Amino acid sequence: MAKTKTAFFCQNCGTQYAKWVGQCSACKEWNTVVEEVVQKVEKSGWKAVSNTSKKIAKPLRIQEISTEKELRLNVHDLEFNRVLGGGLVPGSLVLLGGEPGIGKSTLLLQIALKLPYKTLYVSGEESQKQIKMRADRIHPNSENCFILTETKTQNIFQQIEAIEPDIVVIDSIQTLHSDYIESAAGSISQIRECTSELIKFAKETNTPVILIGHITKDGSIAGPKILEHMVDTVLQFEGDRNYVYRILRALKNRFGSTAELGIYEMQGNGLREVNNPSEILISKNDDGLSGTAIASTVEGMRPLLIEIQALVSTAVYGTPQRSATGYNAKRLNMLLAVLEKRAGFKLGAKDVFLNITGGISVDDPAIDLAVIAAILSSNADIPIEKGVCFAAEVGLAGEIRPVQRVEQRILEAEKLGFNSIYVSKRNKIGLKNTKIAIHLVTKIEDVVSGLFG
Ligand code: TYD
Numbered sequence: 320m321a322k323t324k325t326a327f328f329c330q331n332c333g334t335q336y337a338k339w340v341g342q343c344s345a346c347k348e349w350n351t352v353v354e355e356v357v358q359k360v361e362k363s364g365w366k367a368v369s370n371t372s373k374k375i376a377k378p379l380r381i382q383e384i385s386t387e388k389e390l391r392l393n394v395h396d397l398e399f400n401r402v403l404g405g406g407l408v409p410g411s412l413v414l415l416g417g418e419p420g421i422g423k424s425t426l427l428l429q430i431a432l433k434l435p436y437k438t439l440y441v442s443g444e445e446s447q448k449q450i451k452m453r454a455d456r457i458h459p460n461s462e463n464c465f466i467l468t469e470t471k472t473q474n475i476f477q478q479i480e481a482i483e484p485d486i487v488v489i490d491s492i493q494t495l496h497s498d499y500i501e502s503a504a505g506s507i508s509q510i511r512e513c514t515s516e517l518i519k520f521a522k523e524t525n526t527p528v529i530l531i532g533h534i535t536k537d538g539s540i541a542g543p544k545i546l547e548h549m550v551d552t553v554l555q556f557e558g559d560r561n562y563v564y565r566i567l568r569a570l571k572n573r574f575g576s577t578a579e580l581g582i583y584e585m586q587g588n589g590l591r592e593v594n595n596p597s598e599i600l601i602s603k604n605d606d607g608l609s610g611t612a613i614a615s616t617v618e619g620m621r622p623l624l625i626e627i628q629a630l631v632s633t634a635v636y637g638t639p640q641r642s643a644t645g646y647n648a649k650r651l652n653m654l655l656a657v658l659e660k661r662a663g664f665k666l667g668a669k670d671v672f673l674n675i676t677g678g679i680s681v682d683d684p685a686i687d688l689a690v691i692a693a694i695l696s697s698n699a700d701i702p703i704e705k706g707v708c709f710a711a712e713v714g715l716a717g718e719i720r721p722v723q724r725v726e727q728r729i730l731e732a733e734k735l736g737f738n739s740i741y742v743s744k745r746n747k748i749g750l751k752n753t754k755i756a757i758h759l760v761t762k763i764e765d766v767v768s769g770l771f772g
């Protein structure tokens with residue numbers, strides 16, 4: 320029996336200390352260092368199985384390294400594939416983070432049920448019966464999906480050896496514990512040990528492993544930051560729980576771009592892939608309402624048309640209220656100041672409410688012009704003509720500024736049947752033969768005269 324050893328770990332960043340300190344010298348957080356029991360044992364986890372593969376890596380000239388396209392496992396879910404950069408890379412570790420109840424377990428169970436490969440879904444949170452009940456709602460029969468409720472990594476590896484799955488899903492990394500470490504499940508040293516055992520397993524058998532990770536109050540994945548460094552891909556599942564739309568994005572991806580985005584809709588029978596998001600984010604109102612404007616934004620690499628609603632009314636109380644849902648409130652105040660100072664609209668005594676429909680939040684500056692258009696439309700109570708959309712940033716001097724990927728935005732608007740779009744005159748547009756009318760504007764006044772005559 321090896322000697323029991325304790326060490327001190329910062330619960331925020333995972334830095335190890337020999338003795339207790341009040342402030343972590345690495346991340347500067349106070350009172351985050353706690354003592355954990357660490358037991359050093361020669362053999363650890365997957366190592367026991369992997370003694371046979373004692374290959375020593377040799378350096379290769381860069382020209383000698385083969386550049387064959389690496390194989391990817393199609394996960395049979397367009398959105399998930401896209402965010403991964405074209406499928407799961409064999410032997411990779413993917414971490415999926417997200418708030419409780421957002422649908423992480425549902426998403427991965429659904430993918431596991433759809434896969435034509437043998438999948439092992441390990442849950443430390445729910446019983447096999449509970450998972451079966453959920454699976455029945457999603458997809459009634461699958462022959463390749465195995466469910467295991469287990470939290471000890473050594474037992475999990477035993478089952479893996481018996482079943483030999485092509486893909487392993489772990490729900491969640493915070494519930495796992497390894498016999499080689501004494502501290503409680505979810506502690507820094509457990510998470511680190513379990514993850515490194517899983518990495519070893521994944522790399523040596525070329526099996527992809529998907530981990531679910533909890534998220535703390537401030538939105539970061541619970542556990543040490545090193546968890547994110549250890550895995551190949553970090554995905555985040557987010558959305559407003561009161562709405563049905565969920566967004567999957569890559570925060571880190573060693574095998575693809577982090578600009579990709581997947582959109583799902585939560586339904587009674589699982590998550591539906593939303594392949595054409597613009598259509599659902601625009602309400603289908605035929606009678607013109609004042610105060611709504613459509614912006615052509617780009618989320619990640621995907622163009623997306625969203626609807627912005629504004630309500631401007633006379634303030635009842637002395638201090639006018641400004642509130643924004645899905646949009647930065649400071650930016651709203653800035654745009655209101657620009658309207659007041661540069662374009663002469665007296666909004667100082669008005670309440671202004673702004674909302675982006677669908678419960679999504681957008682920080683693309685290219686929606687500024689649509690925000691202004693919605694506010695002006697509500698203020699004058701004149702609806703904006705149907706078929707008009709906007710893609711431009713507004714500067715402090717009231718100038719209409721160019722935005723990136725303007726051509727992609729214009730083409731998406733055209734595809735969805737819009738007949739005119741307002742963009743900055745300073746945007747270079749090389750498009751030819753477009754049916755959509757492109758209004759090039761430089762000042763807010765140009766937009767006002769174009770919209771309201
Ligand atoms: P879940 O996957 O358990 O979330 P997480 O693992 O991220 O904590 O998602 C739970 C929510 O999803 C729950 O509130 C119910 C809802 N849901 C549906 O609306 N439809 C469904 O088909 C399923 C399975 C869940």
Ligand code: MG
Nearest residue numbers: 423424444490
């Ligand atoms: Mg869950």
